[in-house]
Amino acid sequence: MTGDASKAQAALQDTVREAALRSARDEPPSDRLWFFRDARWRCLAVSEQDLQAEPGILEEEAEISPGAPMQIEKLDPNQLAVWISAAPEPQRSALSLFYLDEFSLREMLVLLEMTAGELSELISSGRRQFQAWLDAATPYEGE
Amino acid sequence: MSIFQIRPNYSSLARCAPITEKPGTDRAMRVAIQRARRGKKAAPFGQQQAFDSAIAKLVRAIPVDAQVGDWFANESPIPSVKRRWKKILLNPAVLAIALAVAVIGGVFVYHVREHLRDFPGADKARRLLSVATSTRSVLLDPLQTDAGALSDLFFMKHRLEHYDIPAEFADFRTLGSRVFDDDEVHGVAQIWVVEKRMQFFLFPAGKNPKDGSVTDFSDWRFVELEGWTGAVQQRNGVCFMAAIRGREKDLAPYLEKRKQ
Numbered sequence: 587m588t589g590d591a592s593k594a595q596a597a598l599q600d601t602v603r604e605a606a607l608r609s610a611r612d613e614p615p616s617d618r619l620w621f622f623r624d625a626r627w628r629c630l631a632v633s634e635q636d637l638q639a640e641p642g643i644l645e646e647e648a649e650i651s652p653g654a655p656m657q658i659e660k661l662d663p664n665q666l667a668v669w670i671s672a673a674p675e676p677q678r679s680a681l682s683l684f685y686l687d688e689f690s691l692r693e694m695l696v697l698l699e700m701t702a703g704e705l706s707e708l709i710s711s712g713r714r715q716f717q718a719w720l721d722a723a724t725p726y727e728g729e
Numbered sequence: 730m731s732i733f734q735i736r737p738n739y740s741s742l743a744r745c746a747p748i749t750e751k752p753g754t755d756r757a758m759r760v761a762i763q764r765a766r767r768g769k770k771a772a773p774f775g776q777q778q779a780f781d782s783a784i785a786k787l788v789r790a791i792p793v794d795a796q797v798g799d800w801f802a803n804e805s806p807i808p809s810v811k812r813r814w815k816k817i818l819l820n821p822a823v824l825a826i827a828l829a830v831a832v833i834g835g836v837f838v839y840h841v842r843e844h845l846r847d848f849p850g851a852d853k854a855r856r857l858l859s860v861a862t863s864t865r866s867v868l869l870d871p872l873q874t875d876a877g878a879l880s881d882l883f884f885m886k887h888r889l890e891h892y893d894i895p896a897e898f899a900d901f902r903t904l905g906s907r908v909f910d911d912d913e914v915h916g917v918a919q920i921w922v923v924e925k926r927m928q929f930f931l932f933p934a935g936k937n938p939k940d941g942s943v944t945d946f947s948d949w950r951f952v953e954l955e956g957w958t959g960a961v962q963q964r965n966g967v968c969f970m971a972a973i974r975g976r977e978k979d980l981a982p983y984l985e986k987r988k989q
Binding site: 650651661663666687690691692705710717 | 748
């Protein structure tokens with residue numbers, strides 16, 4: 587989400603420290619999603635100080651192609667991380683949480699504080715934008 | 730915020746279908762996935778799933794800092810949902826089932842308890858208790874004497890043999906009596922006494938359906954119906970029942986008097 591592993595790690599450390607302080611005060615985080623919600627806001631706060639994604643950078647869209655999985659296989663994982671971190675909020679958070687494949691829809695809606703329709707729209711537009719980027723970065727040669 | 734809308738938008742839900750099958754997937758989402766797999770858009774949905782799986786695989790390959798990896802090495806980032814007993818018990822479906830089971834259990838226990846001390850003729854006794862609840866004094870022939878003296882009357886006038894009043898109740902003064910045939914019980918003698926407006930019933934004992942024998946019992950056995958209680962004793966093939974509006978404890982003093 588930050589596009590910088592060290593910044594993300596620092597944000598996560600702050601979250602863990604905050605949880606420890608709360609526990610010491612006998613006020614432990616009441617919600618199991620608290621860690622992720624807190625870490626997300628810290629990451630967003632950190633990323634606000636960085637260069638922001640240029641408007642329109644991900645506006646280009648393409649329908650998902652049957653060869654997309656093969657195109658994705660050719661990618662370096664860090665390329666994907668950079669692409670997601672370049673997406674504007676709240677799409678960046680939505681894509682991060684969705685592709686982590688750790689959260690249920692209900693949990694994602696709680697973390698992102700949005701409706702299922704909004705999340706669905708963000709993810710499906712993210713897919714099309716990523717497909718457009720894929721087509722440019724690693725053209726599919728199967729057809 | 731909730732995905733449980735009155736009419737879920739299944740196509741919208743299918744667009745954010747989970748990449749891998751998760752045990753706690755909501756019903757609306759499961760329906761959305763099933764519709765997407767079987768509907769006209771099955772092919773695009775399949776592509777979407779393959780696309781998502783490929784990206785998720787790539788995400789898992791993103792290198793994680795060793796220190797962060799250590800934090801999560803020994804525990805799942807999303808702890809499994811522990812279903813708390815309180816939450817389970819407050820579930821309306823569970824509450825409804827528990828209530829139904831409790832009602833069924835209560836009825837079962839009531840019936841078991843009611844029939845636990847049953848004896849041959851208990852059904853007849855209950856039927857006569859219902860007669861006792863509806864009897865008015867005008868239905869009986871006025872007769873003021875000791876209850877014990879009525880045995881001879883029943884024998885002489887109605888040919889009812891062994892219709893004897895037990896010693897516990899023989900001294901009670903009567904208000905009236907009658908002999909009648911009920912739909913199910915024939916030759917019933919009914920006596921109304923002054924003492925606490927009790928009613929006595931004498932009727933033929935029930936026979937064993939297998940061998941036609943009659944088993945007497947000298948102890949007191951109880952039946953209850955609609956706030957009335959009857960103490961029943963059987964001798965010489967004839968049942969005697971003292972019926973009172975109240976509970977077993979209201980009859981107990983009269984039964985203990987004889988023992989003393």
